[in-house]
Amino acid sequence: MSAALTPSHDEALAQWLDEEKAVRAMLRPEHGVATMAEIAGLNGLQQMQAMLDGKLPPPPIAQTLDFTLLRVSKGEVIFQGSPKFRHYNPMGTVHGGWYATLLDSALGCAVHTTLDPGRGYTTLELKINLVRALNERVPVVRAIGRVRHVGRQMATAEADLIGHDGKLYAHGSTTCLIFDPVKR
Template identity: 60%
Template sequence: MTQMNQLEAWLAREREQAARFDAGAGPGVATPARFAHLSGLEIMERMLAGELPYAPIARTLDFLLLEVERGRALFQGTPGPAHLNPMGTIHGGWYATLLDSALGCAVHTMLPAGRAYTTAELGMNLVRAIGAKAPRVRAEGKVVHCGRQLATAEARLYGPDGTLYAHATTTCLVFDLPQASGGRADAAAR
């Protein structure tokens, strides 16, 4: 597939998913009562279907979740003028947020109901500046290991022509969600 055909396919997939998000719950935060009984993969699948809200940061930084499967998450982003640093290049924080999202969501797909995660460590290498030749980039996260207390994952940020712009690794802490019966999660749901 040529780079132009690849970009067209990426844009078509983006429009399809954006329409699903726009017709669904939109950006926001779901209450624990809405997801406590779901596995991480089920949560991510319902988010993709528009049944659960997606993270508001995605709208702020112009990226969206495209695909999930067990141990994998794929995001697509549009680096633009709002993401520039004072030197006129895409801010490293934009790369990091997109990669962290792919890494964390990949880990999330591995968790059973009642379990959650948080990023404990994020390591990132920027290997090339994103320029005009990459109007879209993708961050693909894949789980390396998911245990009871720790999970690790790796991700790559690349353009439609396969150019690698950054890669990252994470260590996530995995923990039990507070119980909904009389606990903090129950109070937060009210």
């Protein structure tokens, strides 16, 4: 791709923020957890799409840690988050748990998009590598999760946490157990 076709960092940031604003305008204003009745008969991809369409509530953790679901397709999701001062550790950078939460969300939800109606999953293993520090000077990052394998009882996925400037801040992988869920 030629330099003329590649957006500048400022243009990329503006595009990312505009996309997030448009998605947030579609989301339900209240955060919560979908009921079994609300998701009955929906496969995982339909459930994630219903969240983006404002038919299901976004989870409370997204509000707490300043991130949102941006895009979903079968086997891939994108979350966007804004590192804030309230996410700092004692060393003055964003806490590793914030990275882990964004990556875990992208990884698990990528798996979720592949599930048939009535199936659930849980994380068995989460591995992350932090490769660059985050602070408030990085306005926004994206966690891009992709499924690597889905079987009847187990799935694996990988994700990258990148900035609008193309820098990699972290990457991770997961192994998930797939099951028929217990009744809530």
